[in-house]
Amino acid sequence: MKSASVPIDQATPAVHLRDVRVRRGERIILDSLTFSVGRGEIYALLGGNGAGKSTAIATILGFLPYAGGAVRVCGDDPARDGYRVRGHIAYLPENVALYEHLTAVENIAYFLAVAGQRRSPDAVMAALNSSGLQAEAHERRLVGFSKGMRQKVAIALAILREVPVFLLDEPTSGLDPSASSDFNALLLRLRNAGAAIVMVTHDLLGVVDCADRIGFLESGRIADEAVASGPDRFDLRELHARYGKRVLAA
Amino acid sequence: MTPLILIAREKWRLMRRNRVAVIALALVLLLSTIAAVTSVAQQAETAALRAHFQQEADAAFAAQPSRHPHRMVHFGQFAFKPVEPLAAFDPGVDPFTGTAIFLEGHRQNSANFGDVRQSSLLVRFGQLTPAFVLQILAPLILIFLGFGAVARERDGGTLVQLRAHGMTIAALLTGKAIALGAIGGLILVPAGAALAWMVVVHGASLPAATLLLASYTLYLAIWVGGVILASAIMRQARSALILLVGAWLTTAILVPRMAPDIAGAVQSLPTRLESEVAVTRDYRAIGDSHDPNDPHFAAFRTAVLKKYNVARVEDLPVNYAGLLAVEGERLSAELFARYADQLFAQEARQSDIMNRFALVSPTAAIRQASMALADTDRAAHRRFLGQAEAFRYDLVQRLNMLEATDVTAENDAKGDDPATETLSRVSQDHWRSMPTFHPRPSGIETRAKGAGPALGYLVGWLLAIGACLLFAGRRMGNGR
Numbered sequence: 001m002k003s004a005s006v007p008i009d010q011a012t013p014a015v016h017l018r019d020v021r022v023r024r025g026e027r028i029i030l031d032s033l034t035f036s037v038g039r040g041e042i043y044a045l046l047g048g049n050g051a052g053k054s055t056a057i058a059t060i061l062g063f064l065p066y067a068g069g070a071v072r073v074c075g076d077d078p079a080r081d082g083y084r085v086r087g088h089i090a091y092l093p094e095n096v097a098l099y100e101h102l103t104a105v106e107n108i109a110y111f112l113a114v115a116g117q118r119r120s121p122d123a124v125m126a127a128l129n130s131s132g133l134q135a136e137a138h139e140r141r142l143v144g145f146s147k148g149m150r151q152k153v154a155i156a157l158a159i160l161r162e163v164p165v166f167l168l169d170e171p172t173s174g175l176d177p178s179a180s181s182d183f184n185a186l187l188l189r190l191r192n193a194g195a196a197i198v199m200v201t202h203d204l205l206g207v208v209d210c211a212d213r214i215g216f217l218e219s220g221r222i223a224d225e226a227v228a229s230g231p232d233r234f235d236l237r238e239l240h241a242r243y244g245k246r247v248l249a250a
Numbered sequence: 251m252t253p254l255i256l257i258a259r260e261k262w263r264l265m266r267r268n269r270v271a272v273i274a275l276a277l278v279l280l281l282s283t284i285a286a287v288t289s290v291a292q293q294a295e296t297a298a299l300r301a302h303f304q305q306e307a308d309a310a311f312a313a314q315p316s317r318h319p320h321r322m323v324h325f326g327q328f329a330f331k332p333v334e335p336l337a338a339f340d341p342g343v344d345p346f347t348g349t350a351i352f353l354e355g356h357r358q359n360s361a362n363f364g365d366v367r368q369s370s371l372l373v374r375f376g377q378l379t380p381a382f383v384l385q386i387l388a389p390l391i392l393i394f395l396g397f398g399a400v401a402r403e404r405d406g407g408t409l410v411q412l413r414a415h416g417m418t419i420a421a422l423l424t425g426k427a428i429a430l431g432a433i434g435g436l437i438l439v440p441a442g443a444a445l446a447w448m449v450v451v452h453g454a455s456l457p458a459a460t461l462l463l464a465s466y467t468l469y470l471a472i473w474v475g476g477v478i479l480a481s482a483i484m485r486q487a488r489s490a491l492i493l494l495v496g497a498w499l500t501t502a503i504l505v506p507r508m509a510p511d512i513a514g515a516v517q518s519l520p521t522r523l524e525s526e527v528a529v530t531r532d533y534r535a536i537g538d539s540h541d542p543n544d545p546h547f548a549a550f551r552t553a554v555l556k557k558y559n560v561a562r563v564e565d566l567p568v569n570y571a572g573l574l575a576v577e578g579e580r581l582s583a584e585l586f587a588r589y590a591d592q593l594f595a596q597e598a599r600q601s602d603i604m605n606r607f608a609l610v611s612p613t614a615a616i617r618q619a620s621m622a623l624a625d626t627d628r629a630a631h632r633r634f635l636g637q638a639e640a641f642r643y644d645l646v647q648r649l650n651m652l653e654a655t656d657v658t659a660e661n662d663a664k665g666d667d668p669a670t671e672t673l674s675r676v677s678q679d680h681w682r683s684m685p686t687f688h689p690r691p692s693g694i695e696t697r698a699k700g701a702g703p704a705l706g707y708l709v710g711w712l713l714a715i716g717a718c719l720l721f722a723g724r725r726m727g728n729g730r
Contacts, residue, residue, distance in 0.1 A: 061414055083416055091414040097407025099260075101267045113256055115415040 012075045013038050014088075014165050014196030015060065019069035022055055022220070029055045031220040032069065039164065042187060042197040044207035047217030053200045056217070057169055060198070061086060074164055087115070090158035094170035096150040100142045104128060104153045107142065111157055119160050127156035132182050147174040155186065166190060166197040172206045184210040208236055253417060257425025258432065261399060265433070271395050278383070278391045278437055285378045286444030293338030294452065300330040300349065304687065312682045316675040318665050319652040320575065326354035327645060329638045329687045334625045335454035339445060339462065340381035342626025351635075353642035353687075355579060355649075356533075358586035380441040381620050384466050385613055386502055388437045389473040393494040395433055396477035399426040401487035419727040423719055427478045434470035441466065457694040462623045465701070468708045469616040475715035482722045505611035513603035519596050529589055536581045550577055564659065571662050572654025576647055583643050590639070594632055601628060608707035615707040622700030625692045629700050637689040645684060652676055 013036040022030040030052050037043040047053050058064040059071060062082025071078055078085040098107045108124050119127075128138050131152040142150065151174065158166060166187075172180040187210050191197055201207055207214060214234065216224045226234035265271040307328035314325060331349040352359050400423065403409040412422060442463055448454040477494060484490035520528070537546040554573055555561065563570045608615035621627035653662070656676045665674030692700075 063410075063413065083418065086414055086416050089414070091411075093407060093410060095407055097411045099264070099406075099408060101264050110256075110260060111411065111415050114253065114412055114417050 012072070014041075014074055015043075015198055016072045017056075017060070017069070018071075020059060020066050020071055021068035022052075022059055022064060022066050029220050030059065030066070033217075033221055034069075035215050035222055035225070037165075037196045037198055039196050040191055040194050042191050042199060042210055042212045044199045044201060044211035044214045045217055046201060046204060046207065046214055048202055051217040052220040053202075053217060054169070055220070057091075057167060057200055060167060061089065061091060088163055089165045089167050090161040090163045092151075092154050092158055092166070092168045092171055094173055096147070096154040098142055098150055098153060103139050103141050104133060104145075104156075105138050107153060108157045108160060112160060115161060117161065123160065124156070127159045128153070130159065130186065131156040132179065148176065148179050151175060151179075151183075155183070159186075159190070164194070164196060166195055168197065168199045170201050170203070171199060172201070172203060180206060204240060208234075208239075214239070253421040254425040254428055257417070257422055258429035261426055261429030262432070265395060265429075274391055274394055275433065275436070278387055279440065281378065281387060282380065282383045282437060282440040285383045286380050286440045286447075289338040289341075289377075289379045290444055290447055290452075293333055293335065293448075297333035297335075297452075300333060303328070303350070304330040304332075308686045311684070314678060314681050316678045318662075318671075318674045319572075319649040319657065319676055319680075320355075322681065323355035323575075323646050323649045326352055327642075327687070329353055329641065329689075331631075331634050332689060332691075334630075334691050335448045335452035336445075336458060336462065336624035337626045338448060338452075339379065339441070339459075340620045340624040340626055341377065341379060342621035342624055343628050343631055344626050345377070347628075347631045351638050353638060353645065355575075355646045356582050358529075358583075358590065358639060358642070380444050381617075381624075384437070384441055384470070385616055385620070388434065388470055389498055389502055389613075391437065392430060392434060392470065392473045392477050393491070393498060396426070396430040396474070397481055397491040397494050398487040399430060399478055400481040401484055401490045402481075404485070405487055419723045423478055423482060423723050426481070427474055427719075430474045430477060431471065434467075434474050438463070438466060438470065455691070455694055455697075458623050458625070458697050461694075461698060461701070462620065465616060465619045465623065465705060465708065468705070468712060469612060472612045472708065472711045472715055475712065475719060479715055479719050479722055482719070482726060501611040502613040505607050506614045506617055509604045509607040509611075509614055510600075512607075513600040516603055517596060517599045519593065519600070525589065525593070529585065532585055532589075533582060536578075536585065546581075547574070547577075550574075566659070568654045569657050569659045569662050570654075571659065572650055572652070572657065575650040575653055579643070579646050579650055583639075586639070590635070597628060597632070605703055608704055612708060612711045615704040615711070618704035619701040619708065622704065623697050625697055627700060630692055633692055633696075634689055638687070641685070641687045641689075648684060652680055656680075 015035075015037040017036070018034050020030050020033040021028065033052070033056060035043065035045070045053060045056060055064060059066050060073060060078060062078030062085050065079050073085045074088045076085045076088070099110070102110060105121070105124055105128070108119075108127070112119055125135075125138060129135070133149060133152040133156065137145070137149060142153070145153070151171070168187075171187075172183055175183060187197055187199075191210075191212075199207060199211065204214075208228075212228045214226045214228075215222045216226075226232075226239060228234060265275070307330070311322075311325070311327050314322060329351045331344070331351075333344075337344055398405075400409070403412065403422070409422075413419070445454070445459040445463055449456050449459050476497065480490045480493050480497070481487070484493060537544040541547070551563065551570075554566070554570065555563070558566050558568075560566055566573075604614070605618060608618060618627070622629065657665075657674055661670075661673040664670035
């Protein structure tokens with residue numbers, strides 16, 4: 001178990017995948033997957049079911065070995081040193097998994113302790129407030145929490161990890177429009193603070209407001225990439241026409 | 251705080267906040283305490299009762315009036331099996347084997363008055379003793395408290411979260427095992443206290459009690475490992491529960507109950523009637539001491555005459571009838587010993603067959619180890635029977651020698667006539683000088699040797715479970 005205080009080389013990309021291949025038996029799940037995410041950048045990995053999104057996450061976290069290519073998270077290889085890599089990453093799964101017999105504050109304290117970290121009660125309260133969880137829910141056990149409320153607890157936990165990389169799996173799924181908007185605002189704040197954020201989703205409309213770049217994942221590889229600023233800034237109508245229907249249909 | 255303790259503490263917090271778990275644990279602890287208290291009290295009462303009966307029997311023997319020694323041979327003596335203090339922990343075969351033997355000349359009686367025969371049928375289904383609670387109920391509570399230890403983390407998605415936060419699978423499995431192991435330790439507390447009480451107050455063997463506690467710790471560690479293993483390899487908590495309850499039913503209930511039946515079918519023992527018929531037949535074949543042409547007794551008479559350097563029995567300085575009684579008892583005792591050895595050998599083969607069931611059931615293994623260490627197994631009963639037989643033989647031969655030395659042949663012949671019968675009597679002072687029965691409990695070496703194979707199986711079980719956990723952990727670490 002490793003805390004987030006691992007020294008990071010600021011020059012290297014926070015997340016870098018080059019020609020990554022992952023197989024399951026005879027089936028190729030990721031096929032020459034290549035993308036990089038720098039510090040202070042939000043990268044949305046967009047794809048339909050079966051495109052390889054979950055496999056990409058598992059590979060970055062070091063849960064799955066890759067058969068070829070290279071993966072680096074803050075310069076470390078998850079296949080060789082998964083535990084060190086996971087010390088760089090705050091992972092927010094699609095279905096937030098927390099303990100129902102614990103309160104929001106207890107859940108955060110526990111997972112922080114698992115990660116070898118400790119935060120003051122004030123810092124925990126502040127993180128929960130900034131994630132948007134009502135104060136009266138901070139000391140309540142999670143039984144009866146909605147998906148959105150759990151998501152907010154998990155976001156507070158991710159913030160408190162103070163890590164350079166955030167790995168988000170369908171982060172706005174299940175959130176109402178207002179909560180989604182708040183969440184996007186929070187992501188932008190994290191990005192501005194220098195975090196590298198990888199967001200895996202199939203929700204094109206949900207990412208256009210916050211992503212700096214969007215990678216379109218098809219059959220385990222980046223089929224196309226769009227950028228949010230500069231002369232090559234993406235055109236939402238054109239993107240939707242090209243990918244939206246296919247992604248949404250999937 | 252180390253990851254192991256962190257995981258363990260979290261598991262304890264979950265159990266504390268789960269009312270069902272708290273109630274179940276409290277019930278087992280209560281049962282364990284009740285079992286310990288009632289068993290110790292019952293053991294003390296039984297021990298006092300048997301000691302009282304033995305004193306009464308000794309007093310009755312010593313209080314017999316002056317009479318012919320051979321009448322005392324048939325008056326006999328009762329030997330009561332003393333209660334080993336650790337029998338309160340595990341009564342073993344004691345309730346089934348009988349606790350009192352009538353010792354007399356020319357016969358080797360078996361023990362009678364087993365508690366099971368004196369009690370209701372319910373006793374046959376297992377007394378509430380600390381051994382029963384630890385062997386049968388403790389694994390069940392460990393199953394109910396631990397089946398979801400890893401499986402629920404997987405079901406709920408927290409396993410991925412824990413790993414994403416840097417928790418290793420090895421730390422997770424070990425932490426869960428520590429948490430469940432602590433519950434096992436808690437369950438052991440009443441039993442440990444009862445053992446300490448038996449050692450301090452009732453003089454039980456400290457090494458045996460310590461080994462007993464260590465054996466049960468090993469046994470519960472196997473279940474803890476097994477529960478965590480099932481929870482780790484099954485995809486769902488419900489599947490883990492079904493697997494574990496099935497394993498408990500098979501290894502803790504079915505196998506130990508079936509083992510004696512299977513051993514009995516493979517190696518049958520002669521019935522009591524068959525044994526008695528065979529012994530009686532061979533006893534008659536030994537010879538007739540009253541027949542002057544009986545080859546054995548004719549040779550015996552010649553040897554006696556030669557030894558005393560006389561030509562006729564009437565010239566012997568001792569009563570020849572007494573010497574005949576000594577020789578007759580020697581021959582019959584040899585016969586009894588031969589039959590007893592045959593029976594013990596058959597029982598040993600049965601025990602060997604039963605012991606092999608420890609390979610498929612840790613409960614069968616702990617039962618064997620527990621009874622051996624408590625000195626309440628079949629071997630311990632055999633040792634008691636051996637001591638009782640040695641005492642019987644010594645007592646009868648002393649009385650026979652009394653007839654040879656203190657009753658003249660002339661007076662001995664007058665014993666059948668009521669008018670002169672008093673001449674054949676010897677002083678009642680002799681009865682008081684006869685030894686009394688004080689069987690020795692088995693030493694720690696004997697008990698440890700008896701428990702050795704079963705303890706070996708338990709260690710094997712623990713190593714096998716540990717290896718499986720290691721393998722399961724690696725598999726979990728390689729997957730998502």
